[in-house]
Structure formats: C-alpha cells, structure tokens
Amino acid sequence: MIIRSLRLRNIRSYVDETISFPTGSVLLSGDIGSGKTSILLALEFAIFGIMKGVLTGNTLLRHGASKGSVELSFTLGKDNVSIKRSLKRTSSGVVQEPGTLTINDKVFEGTPQELKARILELIGYPETLLTKSKSLIFRYTVFTPQEEMKRILYENREERLDILRKLFNIDKYKRVKENSLNYIRELKNKVSVLQGKLEILPDKKQELEEYDKQVEELKEKLEDKEGELSDIKDEFEKVKKGFDKLEQELEELKKVEKECEVKKSEFSSFTKQLERGEAELKKVNSMLDELLKGLEGFDISKAEEIKETIKRKKEELKKIDKKLSEINSRKSEFKTKKEASEIIIKKITDLDVCPTCQQKITLKHAKEVNAREQVIIKTCETNLERLEEWNKKLSGKKRAIEEEIDNYIRGEKELEAKKVKLDALEEKKERKKNLEKELSDLKDKKSKHKEVIKELEQRLEQQKDKKEEFEKAKQELEDKREEKDKLEKAVVEKKTQLQTINKLIERLKQEIDRMKQDEKKLSQLQEIKTWMQDHFIILVDVIEKSILARIYNEFNAFFQEWFNTLLEDEALSVRLDDSFSPVIEQNGYETWLDNLSGGEKTSVALAYRLALNKVINDFLSTIRTRDLIILDEPTDGFSSEQLDRVREVLDQINVAQGIIVSHEAKMESFVDSIIRVRKQGHESKIF
Numbered sequence: 001m002i003i004r005s006l007r008l009r010n011i012r013s014y015v016d017e018t019i020s021f022p023t024g025s026v027l028l029s030g031d032i033g034s035g036k037t038s039i040l041l042a043l044e045f046a047i048f049g050i051m052k053g054v055l056t057g058n059t060l061l062r063h064g065a066s067k068g069s070v071e072l073s074f075t076l077g078k079d080n081v082s083i084k085r086s087l088k089r090t091s092s093g094v095v096q097e098p099g100t101l102t103i104n105d106k107v108f109e110g111t112p113q114e115l116k117a118r119i120l121e122l123i124g125y126p127e128t129l130l131t132k133s134k135s136l137i138f139r140y141t142v143f144t145p146q147e148e149m150k151r152i153l154y155e156n157r158e159e160r161l162d163i164l165r166k167l168f169n170i171d172k173y174k175r176v177k178e179n180s181l182n183y184i185r186e187l188k189n190k191v192s193v194l195q196g197k198l199e200i201l202p203d204k205k206q207e208l209e210e211y212d213k214q215v216e217e218l219k220e221k222l223e224d225k226e227g228e229l230s231d232i233k234d235e236f237e238k239v240k241k242g243f244d245k246l247e248q249e250l251e252e253l254k255k256v257e258k259e260c261e262v263k264k265s266e267f268s269s270f271t272k273q274l275e276r277g278e279a280e281l282k283k284v285n286s287m288l289d290e291l292l293k294g295l296e297g298f299d300i301s302k303a304e305e306i307k308e309t310i311k312r313k314k315e316e317l318k319k320i321d322k323k324l325s326e327i328n329s330r331k332s333e334f335k336t337k338k339e340a341s342e343i344i345i346k347k348i349t350d351l352d353v354c355p356t357c358q359q360k361i362t363l364k365h366a367k368e369v370n371a372r373e374q375v376i377i378k379t380c381e382t383n384l385e386r387l388e389e390w391n392k393k394l395s396g397k398k399r400a401i402e403e404e405i406d407n408y409i410r411g412e413k414e415l416e417a418k419k420v421k422l423d424a425l426e427e428k429k430e431r432k433k434n435l436e437k438e439l440s441d442l443k444d445k446k447s448k449h450k451e452v453i454k455e456l457e458q459r460l461e462q463q464k465d466k467k468e469e470f471e472k473a474k475q476e477l478e479d480k481r482e483e484k485d486k487l488e489k490a491v492v493e494k495k496t497q498l499q500t501i502n503k504l505i506e507r508l509k510q511e512i513d514r515m516k517q518d519e520k521k522l523s524q525l526q527e528i529k530t531w532m533q534d535h536f537i538i539l540v541d542v543i544e545k546s547i548l549a550r551i552y553n554e555f556n557a558f559f560q561e562w563f564n565t566l567l568e569d570e571a572l573s574v575r576l577d578d579s580f581s582p583v584i585e586q587n588g589y590e591t592w593l594d595n596l597s598g599g600e601k602t603s604v605a606l607a608y609r610l611a612l613n614k615v616i617n618d619f620l621s622t623i624r625t626r627d628l629i630i631l632d633e634p635t636d637g638f639s640s641e642q643l644d645r646v647r648e649v650l651d652q653i654n655v656a657q658g659i660i661v662s663h664e665a666k667m668e669s670f671v672d673s674i675i676r677v678r679k680q681g682h683e684s685k686i687f
C-alpha cells in the first residue's frame with residue numbers, strides 16, 4: 001500500500017485540506033499541536049472507520065462542524081483505490097454515514113461495516129478483524145500511535161503475550177487446545193451414553209433369535225393348515241357343483257309349478273266364461289223364439305207389392321186431381337158465359353142502342369137477342385150440370401183412392417216394424433252363431449288345458465322329492481363352507497401372527513443395526529478420544545511452541561540488533577524473555593524500563609516496535625501494507641548522535657513509503673521529502 005493523497009474536511013484542526021504523499025521517506029513536520037497526528041488518525045479512520053474506544057467520531061469531527069469527511073487515495077499493486085468516509089453530528093453523538101470505495105473507477109457504495117469488510121479483504125487482513133474494535137496488525141505494523149508503543153512494553157506478561165498471540169494469529173492454538181479439551185469431554189459423555197445404550201444389545205440379539213424360532217414354527221403350522229384348506233376347498237367345490245345342479249332343477253320345478261298355477265287359473269276363468277256364454281245363449285234363444293212368433297206369416301215380398309200399389313194409386317190420384325181442376329176451370333168458364341148472357345138480357349131491355357151491333361134497339365131485335373142469349377144460358381146451364389155431376393163422380397173416386405192409400409201406408413208401416421224385428425232376429429241369430437263358436441272354442445281350450453294341467457301335475461308328482469334332496473345338499477354345502485371358513489380363518493390368523501412377528505423382527509433388526517452403527521461410532525469416538533488426548537493436543541502444543549520459538553528467535557534477534565544500532569552502549573544490552581517481555585541488563589544486572597533515561601527508553605521502544613513490525617510482516621504473508629510504515633514521534637528524547645543512528649535503522653528497514661512525524665529539525669536531512677504542517681488561527685494548513 002502506497003498512500004497517494006488524503007483530503008480532510010472538518011477533521012480536528014483541518015477545515016478542508018488535501019495532502020499529497022510521495023513515495024520514499026516523508027517527514028510530517030510541524031510544531032506541537034499543528035495537526036500531524038490528526039493526519040495519521042484520519043488515514044486510519046479512512047481505512048477502518050471509527051473503532052469503539054480507540055478511534056471515535058468525537059475525536060475526529062472538528063468542534064462545531066456538523067459534517068466531516070476523509071478521502072484517501074492509495075495504490076495497491078497495480079490498483080488505484082480510493083475511500084471516502086463521512087461523519088455526521090447527531091443529537092446522540094457523532095455517527096458514520098455510508099461511504100464509497102472506488103477500485104480503478106469501479107465504485108462500491110456501502111455501510112461503514114460493508115466498506116470495512118471490502119477493505120480488509122483488499123489489504124489481505126484476516127476477516128476476524130471485522131468484528132474487532134481495533135486492528136492490531138495495522139497498529140503494530142503500519143502506524144503505532146504515540147502512546148500505544150509504551151503500553152505494550154508496560155503491559156503485564158500475560159496481556160502482552162495475549163496481544164502477540166492475537167497479532168500472529170497463534171491464539172488459535174490456545175483455542176484449539178481449549179476446544180479440544182471441551183471436545184474430549186463431550187466425547188467422553190457421548191462414549192458413556194453410547195455404552196449405556198449398548199448394554200441391552202446382547203438381550204436384543206437373543207430376542208431376535210427367539211423370534212426367528214417362533215417364525216419357523218409358525219411357518220410349519222401354516223403350511224399344514226394351508227394343505228387342509230386346499231383339500232376342503234376341493235371338496236367344497238364338488239359339493240357346490242351338485243348343489244348348483246339341484247338348485248337349477250328346483251328352479252325349473254318352480255317354473256312348472258307356476259305354469260301349472262297359471263293354467264289352472266286360466267281353466268277356471270274358461271269355465272266361468274263358458275257359464276256366462278251358455279246363459280247368454282239361453283237368453284238369445286228365447287228372444288229368437290219371441291221374434292219368430294211376432295213374424296209369423298210375414299212375407300217380405302208383400303212389402304214391395306204394397307209399395308208398388310201405393311205408387312200406382314198416387315199416380316191415379318194425381319190424374320183425378322188434374323181432371324177435377326179441368327172441370328172446375330170449365331165450370332167457371334160456363335158460369336162467366338151465363339152471367340154475361342144474363343147481363344146482356346137485362347141491359348137490352350133498358351137500352352136504346354145495341355151494345356153489340358150499335359143499331360137502334362128494336363123490340364124485335366131485343367127479342368132476338370134475348371132468345372139467343374137464352375139459348376146460350378141454357379147451354380151453359382146444361383154443361384154446368386153435366387160438369388157438376390162429373391165433378392161429384394170424380395171427387396167420390398178420389399176419396400175412395402185416398403182411403404185405399406191410407407190403408408196401404410198403414411200396412412207398409414206394420415211391415416217396416418216387422419222388418420226391424422227381422423233385423424234383430426238376424427242379429428241374434430249371428431250372435432247365437434258366434435256364441436256357439438266361442439263356447440265350442442272355450443270347450444276346446446278347456447279340454448286342452450285339462451290335459452296340460454294333468455301333464456304338469458304328473459311332472460310335479462315325479463319331482464316331488466327334489467326339494468328334500470336340495471335341502472340336504474344345501475345343508476351339506478353349509479357344513480363344508482363352515483369347515484372351509486374355519487380353516488381360512490385359521491390360515492389368516494397364522495399369517496397375521498407371522499406378519500406381526502416379522503414386523504417385530506424388522507424393528508428389532510433395525511434397532512440392532514442402529515446399535516451396531518452405534519458400536520462402530522463408539523469405537524470411532526474412543527479412537528478419536530485417544531488420538532486427541534494422546535496425540536493431537538500434544539501436537540498442537542508442539543506446533544504452537546515451535547511457531548512461538550521461530551517468532552521469538554527472529555523478534556529477539558532484530559530487537560537486539562536495532563537496539564544496539566540505536567544505542568551504542570556496551571554496558572546496556574537487551575533481549576526478550578519467553579513471554580516476549582524486554583529484559584534489560586546493565587553491567588550484568590537486570591534492570592527495569594522505568595529506571596532508564598528518556599533516550600534509552602525511546603531506544604528500547606523503537607527497537608521493539610521496529611522488530612515487531614519486521615516479524616509480523618515476515619510471518620503474515622497475506623498482508624499488503626508491508627510497503628508502508630508510519631512513525632509518530634519515534635525520536636522523543638534522542639540525542640543528536642542517536643538521531644543519526646535512526647537514519648541507519650530506517651535504511652535497514654527499507655520500506656517503499658515511510659511517513660515519519662517529528663519536530664526534530666535534524667530529521668529533515670534524513671528524508672526524501674517534507675510535508676510542513678502549520679496551524680493558523682484554529683485551522684491546520686500544509687505548506
């Protein structure tokens with residue numbers, strides 16, 4: 001990781017400032033309180049965000065500002081990375097806001113926690129740091145704040161070892177050992193539980209054997225019963241066949257019985273019909289006698305004769321009527337003529353002129369006319385008398401004919417009535433004929449039915465034992481069926497018993513299988529337990545010790561080397577004890593850090609810090625911050641001579657980018673570039 005630039009907005013003494021960092025050694029130079037540490041804290045914040053109890057939002061956000069932010073750009077191998085994190089003041093304190101991580105122009109926005117996860121992955125720090133409040137690796141490799149170094153030196157043995165274990169990730173061995181012991185305890189529990197469970201295994205095996213025996217016995221019995229059942233089934237089928245035949249025959253018999261019943265009932269109905277028919281015939285016969293009596297002497301041909309006579313008489317009557325009408329018209333002719341003559345006679349005596357010849361009526365003429373008219377009158381009267389006589393004669397004849405016609409009509413009516421009787425007679429005769437036919441048919445049918453009934457009754461008589469035979473066969477069939485059912489039931493019972501025992505066996509086998517698996521598991525667990533107890537824990541111990549030994553050797557060697565470089569005093573020597581505590585010897589006497597001078601203390605601290613940095617970078621291969629080291633006031637209390645030695649040490653470290661905070665003017669000559677920080681008013685600026 002090489003830092004390229006850092007922009008601070010409202011961070012501690014900064015309002016808005018961007019600082020560019022070159023590679024090589026860079027000196028952050030400035031007076032006390034000018035804003036140097038603020039830059040380093042902002043850098044740490046950019047990478048990890050705020051860390052509870054270590055780096056708080058309140059420490060970072062400028063007094064009075066409601067918002068602040070840090071933007072850090074750096075290169076990581078070939079990648080250009082920049083991170084922006086923001087802070088906001090709220091009623092409950094200063095909080096972080098979501099930020100962005102840009103890798104080669106690819107922007108990722110996320111919560112502070114998401115950003116931290118991405119960055120840890122990017123710089124190859126262990127994931128476990130994500131939930132931790134501080135990054136020990138960063139703090140002991142890249143940037144150790146001024147007070148932090150002294151803390152590790154003054155910490156008690158156990159705590160120091162604890163910090164170092166965490167740093168080198170070897171506290172995992174301690175955890176492995178603790179967990180192994182817990183696991184062994186658990187294994188012991190499991191083993192004793194399994195042993196308890198397996199105590200009943202021999203009993204279960206014996207139980208299984210007994211069940212197997214029972215199954216064998218049951219199978220034998222079942223076979224016997226099945227043999228019996230098959231025999232009885234054959235017998236049953238045989239009996240059933242006979243029974244079925246009888247049943248069919250009986251069915252036929254029932255049909256015959258029914259038919260016989262039907263025929264009998266038909267026979268009695270024929271008898272009744274016959275009785276009724278005979279009674280009717282009797283009645284018809286007496287009616288016929290009566291009708292015949294009424295028609296005695298009746299000749300149908302007379303009726304035609306009478307009809308002819310009536311016709312003829314009516315024509316005769318018509319002729320007489322015609323003649324009578326002619327007589328009457330001639331009579332009125334003569335009457336008119338007579339009256340005309342009488343009028344003429346009467347008029348001729350009273351008139352002077354003749355109305356016919358227009359001559360003056362003379363007496364003579366009057367006499368002649370009178371005589372002539374008298375003749376006419378006489379003739380008329382004679383004719384009238386003759387006509388009257390004829391009329392009388394004809395009228396008498398007419399009356400006689402009319403009387404005759406009446407008599408004939410009466411006779412005709414009588415004949416008609418007889419004819420009706422004759423028709424009735426014919427009808428009765430027809431009925432009689434039909435009845436006689438019906439009766440003879442009925443008699444026929446009756447006699448045929450009688451024969452059929454006789455025949456059917458004979459058949460029934462012949463078969464009368466069938467019913468008894470059938471009942472017997474039925475009973476036999478029932479007995480066989482009962483026997484068969486009993487055997488079937490016995491077979492089913494045996495099968496069910498067998499099934500139940502088989503199920504029990506199945507369950508028992510499964511149980512035994514499970515127990516066998518448990519047995520296997522038990523021996524595996526015991527093996528694991530022994531292996532863990534007798535080998536694994538010892539092995540972990542050995543590994544831990546060997547790693548610690550390697551760390552110790554390297555750490556101790558660099559510590560001694562750099563201490564000797566920084567402080568060329570033969571009377572004073574340093575080394576590490578087995579808990580990585582610095583042991584200081586002065587003139588052969590062991591002494592304690594507090595007893596040393598300020599410069600000597602700083603020398604021990606810096607040598608320890610740089611040695612630790614070296615060892616961590618060597619042991620933790622994944623971390624990608626090994627190019628960068630930040631030293632905040634590493635030379636506190638150093639003499640001018642010692643400052644020259646710092647240069648040597650820095651050359652030995654040989655990192656790509658070293659940021660050193662110091663207000664020692666001499667330091668300026670050691671470094672490749674200088675960043676000057678100054679505070680004006682309440683605002684820090686870069687010059």
Ligand SMILES: Nc1ncnc2c1ncn2[C@@H]1O[C@H](COP(=O)(O)OP(=O)(O)OP(=O)(O)O)[C@@H](O)[C@H]1O
Nearest residue numbers: 012013031032033034035036037038059061062063
């Ligand atoms: N939240 C803050 N808001 C404003 N100023 C602050 C805030 N916190 C600290 N300061 C001030 O910012 C200034 C810079 O502090 P910083 O720790 O960066 O100084 P320094 O240059 O490292 O000093 P030294 O050389 O003493 O270590 C100091 O005056 C400090 O009191």
Ligand SMILES: [Mg+2]
Nearest residue numbers: 036037038632
């Ligand atoms: Mg400072």
